[in-house]
Amino acid sequence: MPVGLLVSLSARNLFRHRRRNAMLLAAIAVAVAGVTVLNSLVRGMQEDMRDAAVGNLTGHVKVLAPGYRDDPGIMHRFLPGEDWKNAVPGDALAGWAARVVVPAVIMSERETRGLQLVGVNPARESISFLADVPVLGERLNGPGDNRILVGRALADQLETDVGYRVVVITRGADGSTREAGFRVAGIFDADGTALEKAYAFTGLHYVQSLLGTGEVTELSLRLRDDAVTDAVVRDLRARLADLRVLSWQELEPQAAAMYALADTAIYIWFLVMMGALIFGLVNTLITAVMERTRELGMLRAVGMQRGAVLVQVVLESALVMAAGVALGLAAGALLTWMLRDGIDLSRWAAGAELARMSSRLVPRLLPGDLALLAAMSLGFGVLASLYPAWRAVKIEPLEAMRR
């Protein structure tokens, strides 16, 4: 088959009706640019949701004692040991933190609230939101720090402030009630109030001594790439058979479901745009074929095979689609770049928090998505050309020449 000839013919045929094909090209470019920008916004939202879920003390992977999820408390504790490190390749691990997380009651002079008391080693908390969250006052200075860090919303509820004292009541490792006074070291201001109300932080060693144990209730791992999460979970489960190893998707099912939904939304949006576009493409190609019935008949009469006629029409569609996709991707990338500082969602902060997103949506353009979008668009272009190509192939030279 003379591919060079067919490409040349197809390309030149596109210039026969410049205005019509320019309109078609513009429609494809606008659709692809729209899908590209939307894709980048949804990816940004997805990453935001995942980072929020992972950064919310969860990590990509968490190791817990059996029973802790059903009854979170110091009764379900363990010693992490060192063996787990062999299950995670060194370059895959961004960081890890062992914590004690127990339910507690916190009291000020005025109010009482329930929360999770978290014993942390601040040096290891680069893997959670605690590393970046703005703090009024001071941060914890080490695992032995006996002061407490509370959230802004909780501080407001307790009507307490930096330097004030609060009392925490919880249950010790032996089941007895433990009570301790803490001075408020700082007040953190998280993105949304849920974290501020849910957690109060103090030194890991201090909590362990308060509860009467040297063990922890969780080991949280932050990975460099979410793609290896499942593999790490599998390896850890094999090594830590007596403990429970959970991925962030299992720990945060709502966030995981929304993450997956966003994936689906991208494809649905793409299909809607391409579906609408296909009608225009099919219509244009059929018109082009019908206008050239005589010419296509002549090509067949002088010896061009049916397959070559089919390829010629498919190539025309593929070429116009390729040009439109290239323009659309360039325009989409430019628009995404213009939105690189993000879109301020603070007016809808409550909604954003509900979706576990931050108040600024920063679009993310992934090369893999662009390649997939380009390939799928070209695929749709070829698909759209099949019917017009079939019409072209069915042209009988004798009938066509009589027109």
Add this chain to the structure above:
Amino acid sequence: MTDLVVDCRGVSRTYGDGVPVRALDSVDFQVRRGEFVSLSGPSGSGKSTLLNLIGGLDRPTRGEVRVDGELLNALSEPALADLRLHKLGFVFQAYNLIPVLSARENVEFILQLQGVGAAERRRRALEMLEALGLAGLSDRRPGELSGGQQQRVAIARAIVTRPVLLLADEPSANLDSVTTEELLKLLRDLNETQGLTIVTATHDPLVMSYSRRKVKLRDGAVVDDAVVVPV
């Protein structure tokens, strides 16, 4: 190699399912290598039908059509296309050049279908255009050429592959008499100097006058077949 380029025996062609119309009725028609034959007759006489059957563009309802020894009835659709590409040259009434290609590319394109290399087909196309007096017009597109020039390009396209047989359907229909005469001189020259076998279907007495054999058809049958000395 057989001396008979065209050999039609008992060829009939009927159209329509309801009341059938017989376009050709048991026609026997042979063309020897090197002949210049005109098929004439009133509209509906069957001359174009016979030309189309010889060109493998249509299939007979009954009878056999052989071109250069090959029985067309037995050939598949792709094989017929292959035969048209390699053994036949077509000149159509409306030129039927590809408007997006230049004169040279229109001539080259048929060689490209045959798989001839770029340098070789360019050389042959330019030689052919030069031989037909179109040397300076090779880069022009059909829309930039006169009717006569377009028909010359169409002839160049038809014969650049050195076909066994040139089929021309009403080649003068869209040309004035001066241009027609130029075209006919060209065809006769190709016939006489290169031995090109030509069969043309025409209404035009001028075209008939240039042929060396006149075949008349009426109501789907050959009514006269005479070898004449051309003008």
